[in-house]
Amino acid sequence: MNELYLNDCYLNEFNATVESVKDDKFVVLDRTAFYPNSGGQPHDTGIFVREDGAEFPITYVAKFNGNVSHEVTVTGLKAGDKVKGIVNWDRRYLFMKYHTACHILSAIIHKETGAKISGNQLGEEKTRVDFNLEDFDREHIKSYEGKVNEIIDRKIPVSIEIMPRDEAFQIPSLVKLKDAFPPEIEEIRVVNIPDVDTQACGGTHIANTGDIPHIEIIKAENKGKNNRRVYFRFKDESK
Numbered sequence: 248m249n250e251l252y253l254n255d256c257y258l259n260e261f262n263a264t265v266e267s268v269k270d271d272k273f274v275v276l277d278r279t280a281f282y283p284n285s286g287g288q289p290h291d292t293g294i295f296v297r298e299d300g301a302e303f304p305i306t307y308v309a310k311f312n313g314n315v316s317h318e319v320t321v322t323g324l325k326a327g328d329k330v331k332g333i334v335n336w337d338r339r340y341l342f343m344k345y346h347t348a349c350h351i352l353s354a355i356i357h358k359e360t361g362a363k364i365s366g367n368q369l370g371e372e373k374t375r376v377d378f379n380l381e382d383f384d385r386e387h388i389k390s391y392e393g394k395v396n397e398i399i400d401r402k403i404p405v406s407i408e409i410m411p412r413d414e415a416f417q418i419p420s421l422v423k424l425k426d427a428f429p430p431e432i433e434e435i436r437v438v439n440i441p442d443v444d445t446q447a448c449g450g451t452h453i454a455n456t457g458d459i460p461h462i463e464i465i466k467a468e469n470k471g472k473n474n475r476r477v478y479f480r481f482k483d484e485s486k
Contacts, residue, residue, distance in 0.1 A: 249278035250315060253409065253436060256343055256451040259293075259334040264327065271322040274303075275314045280334055283310040287367040288346055288450045291339055295319065295330040303330075338371070339451065344481070345369045347405060347440070347453045348395065348462055352376055352479065354444035355394050359387065365474065373465060373480040380475045388467045388477060395462050395479075398443055402457030406439045420445045 251258050263276040274295070284290035290308040295317070297303070307318040324330070346369055353364045356378055366377040412428070415421055415435035428435065428447075438448045440456065453459055460481040470476045 251278055251280040252282050252451055253449065254407075255280075256339075256407070257454070259336045259339060261332050262329070263332055264329055265324055267326055268324050269316075272319050274317045274319055274324055276317070276330070276332070279315050279317070280332060281305065281308045281315065281317055282339070282342075282451055283308045283315045285310060286448070286450050287349075288342055288369050289371075291334050293332065293334040295324070295332055297324065298329045341371060342369050343451045343453045344459045345374045346448075346450045347456065348399075348459050348479070348481075349374055349376060350438065350440060350444050350446060350448070350452075351395050351398050351456065352391060352462070352477070353378070354440075355391050355398075356477075359391065362475075373478050375476055375478045377470065377474065377476050379473050381473050385467050389464055391477075392462060392464045392479070398440075399456045399459045399461060402455055403440055403443065404455050405452055406441075407436065407452060408439070409434050409436050411435075415447065418445055421447055 251261055258280045261278065261280045263278045265274060266277050267275045281291045281293060282288065293305050295303040295305065301323060303319040303321045303324055305317045305319055309316055349367050349369065353367070353376055356362055356376065357364065360380055362378040362380040364376060364378050368375050412433050412435055415437055418437070435447050436449055437445060438452055439445045462479045463482050464477055464479045466478040468476050
């Protein structure tokens, strides 16, 4: 499977060949730009257009046994069919902005508190970050909002590089992840926001922090011992 989104997050149309179809609705291609549900980032949606013009809406995308599977709502595709995949760009672009903003907020939380980020979940209306922290100072949490927006305003280029394993784990911020990657994984995809954050990540990201709207932190809550959660969303600056 050639996962095109790993090298080009902005690719939203592509041509491919159907490799298999299960139960008339789960479609695997030889290559795809559709992002599967994983890592706290929701799946893409979109459509396949077959050579004869027939359309097959895609409502869910996930990875099973190493293959990206696309769930379609119209039957009729079969192995060997040539299709054009068209990603719902508005949804993809929103999650790209949220995902990069999530990296920035997570980096600030870690820098300010030393807390380890334990999870995140992107959403269309809001996004959350979970982290391990014993003391929960809501005033400090609110101050992170301004620090994220300052980084956004600096318009920092964001790079994505697929690196050999040994080279990636020479980066100080990635060393702690070494045991999380099985030895058979020989390459690591690294997302870098210079002077802000460098992380191994398989998600889609924006190319420049300046393309992200300002954020606002809307809620902070306790989720058990040493488990804290912060919700944020993009500000509506049209008002």
